Every structure is written in C-alpha cells, then in structure tokens.
Amino acid sequence: MSPEAPGSDGVRERTEGWLRSSRIGILAGAVMLLLLSAGAFLGFYLLPLLQVKAVLNDSYIRPFGGFDQDGVIKKLGGQERAAKRIKQYLHSPNWLTKREDNWWASVTTLGGCGKHGVSELVALLEQETLDGKEDEGKVMILGSLEAIGPEARDAIPAIIRALRDSSAMVRNHAAMALSNMPEGAAPALRHALLNDEDDCVRGSAAGALGVIGAKEGVVPDLIRALQTDDDQLNRQIIIEALGRIGPDAKEALPVLERLSNDTNPDVRKAAAEALKKIRGEGGAQ
Numbered sequence: 140m141s142p143e144a145p146g147s148d149g150v151r152e153r154t155e156g157w158l159r160s161s162r163i164g165i166l167a168g169a170v171m172l173l174l175l176s177a178g179a180f181l182g183f184y185l186l187p188l189l190q191v192k193a194v195l196n197d198s199y200i201r202p203f204g205g206f207d208q209d210g211v212i213k214k215l216g217g218q219e220r221a222a223k224r225i226k227q228y229l230h231s232p233n234w235l236t237k238r239e240d241n242w243w244a245s246v247t248t249l250g251g252c253g254k255h256g257v258s259e260l261v262a263l264l265e266q267e268t269l270d271g272k273e274d275e276g277k278v279m280i281l282g283s284l285e286a287i288g289p290e291a292r293d294a295i296p297a298i299i300r301a302l303r304d305s306s307a308m309v310r311n312h313a314a315m316a317l318s319n320m321p322e323g324a325a326p327a328l329r330h331a332l333l334n335d336e337d338d339c340v341r342g343s344a345a346g347a348l349g350v351i352g353a354k355e356g357v358v359p360d361l362i363r364a365l366q367t368d369d370d371q372l373n374r375q376i377i378i379e380a381l382g383r384i385g386p387d388a389k390e391a392l393p394v395l396e397r398l399s400n401d402t403n404p405d406v407r408k409a410a411a412e413a414l415k416k417i418r419g420e421g422g423a424q
Contacts, residue, residue: 188236191215191228195241195248206244208251221248222255229259242272243279250283254290261297274306281309285316292320299327307337314340318347325355332360338370345373349380353387362391365398374398375409382413389417 194214198207215221225245233239246263249256264280281301284291298320301313314331317324324347331344345364348357358381365377378395381388395417398410414420 185235187224188228188231191224192236192238192241195244198244206247208247211244211248212251215248218252219255222252222259225249225252225256226259229263242276246276246279246283250286253287256283257287257291257294260284260287260291261294264294264297264301274308277301277304277306277309278312281312281316285312285319288319289322292322295320295323299324302327302331307335307340310335310337310340311343314343314347318343318350325351325357329357329360332364333367338373341368342370342373342376345377345380349376349383353384358384358388358390361388362394365391365394371403371406374403374406378406378409378413382409382416385416386419388413392417 194211198211198214199205200207212218212221215224225248228236228238229242229245231238238245246260249260260280260283264277264284281298284294284298295317298313298316302310302317304310304313310331314328317328328344328347328351332341332348335341335344341364345361348355348361351357361377361381365374365381368374368377378398381391381395392414395410395414398406399414401407401410
C-alpha cells in the first residue's frame with residue numbers, strides 16, 4: 140500500500156465538507172421548490188376554486204330557498220369571467236372542492252351568463268353521467284339554456300338530441316327550450332308534435348311551434364295534430380298556437396270554426412279566441 144501524499148487528510152476533509160454543503164444546498168433547493176410549487180397550487184388553482192365555492196354557498200336566499208344568480212355573477216366578475224370560473228370549478232376534483240354540493244347553483248349561474256355559459260352547458264348536457272342526477276340534471280341544464288334564449292343557438296343540435304331522450308321529462312323540457320331559439324328547431328318539434336308518445340311533450344312542442352310561427356311551415360302540422368291528438372289540453376295548446384301565429388294561420392280557419400262548437404267548453408273558448416286573432420278582429424291579442 141503506497142503512502143498517502145502529505146496534506147491528503149486536509150484535502151479529504153475539504154472534499155467531504157464540500158459534498159455535505161452541496162447535499163444541504165440541493166435539499167434546501169428541493170424544499171424551496173416544493174414550497175414554491177405548493178404556493179403556486181394554492182394561489183393559482185385551489186384558492187380561486189374555494190372562492191367560487193364560498194360565493195355559491197353564500198348566495199342561497201334563506202329561509203326561502205332562492206338563489207341570488209345576479210349576485211353570484213357580479214361577485215365572480217361579470218358574465219364572461221363568471222362562466223370561466225364556474226367551468227373551472229365544475230371540472231375540479233370533487234374530493235378537493237366538494238363541487239357536487241353546488242352543482243345546481245353552478246348550472247343556474249351559467250344560465251345567467253348569456254352566450255358565455257352555453258358551451259359548458261352543452262358539454263354538461265352531453266355527458267353520459269351527471270354525478271347521479273341524470274334526468275333532473277338534464278332538465279336543469281335545459282332550463283338554463285332556455286333562459287339564455289336566442290344567444291344559445293349553438294346549443295340547438297344538443298337540445299334536439301335531448302328531444303329524443305328516453306326520459307319524457309327531459310324531452311318535454313327540450314321542447315320548451317327550443318321555443319326560445321327557433322332557428323332550425325322546427326323539423327324536430329314537428330316530429331315530436333306528431334309522434335311523441337307523451338302528452339306533455341306533444342303539448343310543449345305545439346306551444347314552441349306557435350312561437351316559431353308560420354315562416355317554418357308549421358301550420359299544416361298543427362292542423363293535423365289538432366285533428367288527431369286525443370288529449371284535451373293539447374288540443375287547447377294547439378289552438379292557442381294557431382291563434383298566436385295569427386293571420387298566417389288562415390288555412391286553419393275551417394277546423395277552428397268546427398271546434399268553436401265543440402262539446403268541451405275550454406276548446407270552444409280557445410277556438411273562438413284563435414279565430415279572432417287569425418281574422419284580425421278588433422281587440423284580439
């Protein structure tokens with residue numbers, strides 16, 4: 140074994156000291172990086188989500204059970220920013236934010252965000268699962284899209300698909316939603332009017348077609364439905380829809396004249412009112 144060079148102990152000590160210092164420095168750097176990452180996570184991700192949760196929690200009107208939609212949108216920075224923040228909240232892990240607790244409030248808020256809330260509402264509507272609230276959740280989403288109205292025109296294809304849902308409750312609310320955004324909705328509504336097995340869905344489709352008007356060629360289908368639908372309430376709705384269309388529904392005059400002598404007093408009254416509107420007689424609204 141060769142003898143060590145003079146001063147080798149000092150070199151070894153300095154080397155070991157440098158290695159210890161380096162390890163400490165690396166460890167300190169790792170801890171600092173971890174702290175910075177945690178701070179960024181808290182500041183840029185978690186805290187904004189918790190702020191949204193707090194705003195939603197504080198916006199229930201007690202003891203009446205209402206919800207301050209306008210107040211939420213204002214606190215979250217207006218329609219566009221509120222829609223963005225609600226979307227981030229809805230996509231957060233439920234174990235972290237308990238977003239399911241405020242799902243209804245989130246959907247309601249999106250309905251008040253106008254066009255800015257449409258894309259997220261459509262995405263929610265087309266999810267296979269809605270956190271265990273499929274039918275009720277779809278109804279809530281459709282109600283928010285209906286509230287947005289014509290600005291939700293991009294949602295029409297998704298709403299038309301909902302008009303073919305297995306749930307009659309969902310189909311009914313889809314028909315009602317389409318009445319507020321008639322562009323391109325008439326064919327699907329006409330099919331529902333004449334073919335849906337559920338009385339309420341057919342009635343809602345008739346009401347929506349009355350809003351859409353004669354320009355979509357809906358009058359012949361309304362007349363056909365009036366002659367074939369056995370539900371008395373639906374007959375009234377169809378008659379009122381024809382009256383709402385007004386003079387452009389004049390081809391319905393013969394059938395309405397017959398119904399003005401119907402055995403059902405409500406049908407007679409509705410037919411008489413519709414006749415006035417279609418003929419443009421004084422005072423008809």
